[in-house]
Amino acid sequence: MADKRTIEIEVLRYNPEKDAAPHFQTFKVPFSDDTSVLQGLQYIKDHLDGSLTFRWSCRMAICGSCGKMVNGRPELSCHTFLRDYYPGPLRIEPLNHFPVVRDLVIDQTDFLKKLESIKPYIIPREAKDVKDGEYLQTPGQMHKYYQYSQCINCLLCYAACPQYGLKPDFTGPAALALLHRYNNDSRDRGWEERAELLNAEEGVWGCTLVGYCSEVCPKHVDPARAINQNKVNSTMDYFGVLKLLMPKGGA
């Protein structure tokens, strides 16, 4: 690598065993055109300060581990590149709206509880034995939910959502998009079981249509769209229209 450029990275540090409050620490990191922000952090950990703490795993934007605030915007650090921030400054912080465990590591327990709460599994429309083969589902039927099945649970949308920041009870973009994914699957008839959560104040009505969640989503899931489609469904449900139109369930 003939590239000799370096960039200064300001990283938020917080060690609950030592620090009364978070503070920033600056590291100088060499990089080339293909060095990701994650690789910058790995360089610091390997060579400068082994105590810098952050999550990462797959390096290819599919495991959802490595979300950080990069210059104030939620990003996957593995597919964000140092070249784009040169000559700096570059500031890396933990994802907004979550409690910080240490340095760049946030506590994701609240999200996991919300994910569990929406019953994110097929509640079958009709029982079928595995021996009898697959449920038929045309590409058109798949299209209704497919986009919403692409969520990698990276939490960038929660870090982007001002409502989640203000009202942590809000079920939030990713979990509601996943709820929508199952409700729209032709194999599923669980929408009634999920209705209470969907219709609640903490459900779709917690959203104020900012839409930043969809903007930061690295997988183009468009949770804002899922939520706002469900505001319509929720209203129809309230007036009993949905049950009238679709007596066998489904949305």
Added chain:
Amino acid sequence: MQVVQTDVVVVGGGGSGLRAAIAVAESDPRLRIALVSKVVPMRSHTVAAEGGSAGAVREDDSLNSHFDDTVGGGDWLCDQDVVEFFVAHCTEEMTRLEHWGCPWSRKEDGHVNVRFFGGMKVQRTWFAADKTGFHMLHTLFQTSLKYPSIKRYDEFFCADLIVEDGRVQGVVAIDIASGEFFLFECKAVIMCTGGAGRVYGQNTNAGIVTGDGMGIAFRHGVPLRDMEFVQWHPTALPGSGVLITEGCRGEGGILTNKDGYRYLQDYGLGPPDPSPRPKAMELGPRDRLSQAFWHKEQKGRTASTPQGNAVWLDLRHLGAAKIHERLPLITEVAKTFMGVDPVVAPIPVRPAVHYTMGGILCNGRTETPLKGLYAAGECSSVGIHGANRLGSNSLAEIVVFGRVAGERAAQYAKAAPAGRTDTARNQAQAVETRLLGLLGRDKGERVATVRDEMHEAMETGVGIYRKAADMQTACRKLAALRQRYQHGPKLDDRSRAFNTEWLSAIELGFTLEIAEVIAHSALNRRESRGAHTWLDEFRERDDDNYLTHTLAFRTGEGPPRLEYAPVTITKSQPKARVYGGEGKYVELT
């Protein structure tokens, strides 16, 4: 130390761990299950599998064909009784995943579609675009939430097993967030910790793929089997090693050298038809394709990129619509990491370490020689991959054998007597004292220094092609690195809470021993078979002397002791492994 009483501990929350946990829960809802995983399950490396999972469904396919492709692909080192069981259960498990919501790609009539993969006579690979592992993992994770008996311990690092009276009685794990030690007292443990690709530097694997379960089982006397067989995936991005799925070639992608020449025809894989022929050219097996790259690189016919030498994976003739429908992830990956849009330009690719064919010895029912310990998925050596795994058999493996492991462990746990808690707690205390010792060292080297030297030793000594002198050098180097590890490493981080430097030091202890097993197992197999290929001598397969499994046993500080065990042959006698030529053309769906 906190103590958790449970019945079955599943270590690892990837595809096999989740499938195993569900199988325990379905076997008997009264059994208490602890799912212990060092990452939240949906972060597990299953998520990065792209191309697909095997299961015969087409009229022109059969269990026999899947068997033949697997056994031939494995260069006859597979245990054929286990392969027979495996192929008979793949489709059932794929269908079950469909019932659980996995968004398999479909045909217009609503039936599941299948694609080609390397080394296959017939299209057999179920796929969910090119995010198959991602969808399987999320489907399994989300489905697992239905079962109240599965208690998750997310971000708990498994540090050791408790073995008493010749059987497993517990697991010691570190709660990563707090750094506190937990003892899980249990009847049975299922290891589902994945492979050990991070023994090498250039690999397609996630950072977590450090062979922890293999290392732990090995230290308790369980042999690691066939570890010399390491798979290089022929198409990874140069530099990062990020995977570019074999599904690209399954959909009709071609590989060319720097002159635009389809070089695979020079290595027994031709003729270079314009339309795909099964088991030929780009649809050859992974070991052969990676070896062909090596030759082309030696001859200077590869293209030079800023990240190293590469060949070209050309998808342009497939057209934008098909590329975007079938291969959206690799399109995004190629754009992000290489600045290449596969619709308009070929992707630079080169081989990188991808998969550990060997692993923890277990029988076809996933039972290891250590009572109460089961193993499933990449960490195990159940006997289906032989000397070279067929693409799309590993995703099928994790569900087929994850289920078997769960059912077997459940059965065993119900019958096993209660353990001796006093001695278990003493043992767990000793584990805690030993590992806390790593935090207190005043001198030594950085974890990254020893790790990088291990990578270098493995890349140069035990690569795609192997020579005695290079492997001996690697063995010596690894012995020295283990010595240095005994004296170090010295950590910057002395805290307990979320100390990932500490965890990577523990992982390094496992990977060093696994690296040494790979190097010694390779040096002592004096034949070429599948992914284990000599360069200057022993260039042929030698069935008279080496139609055997390698078993590596730990000896303490020294190199592993090697033994050999017979391969189970049921209906396919070893014959020449031939690709290219005779297969018929196919229309791709």
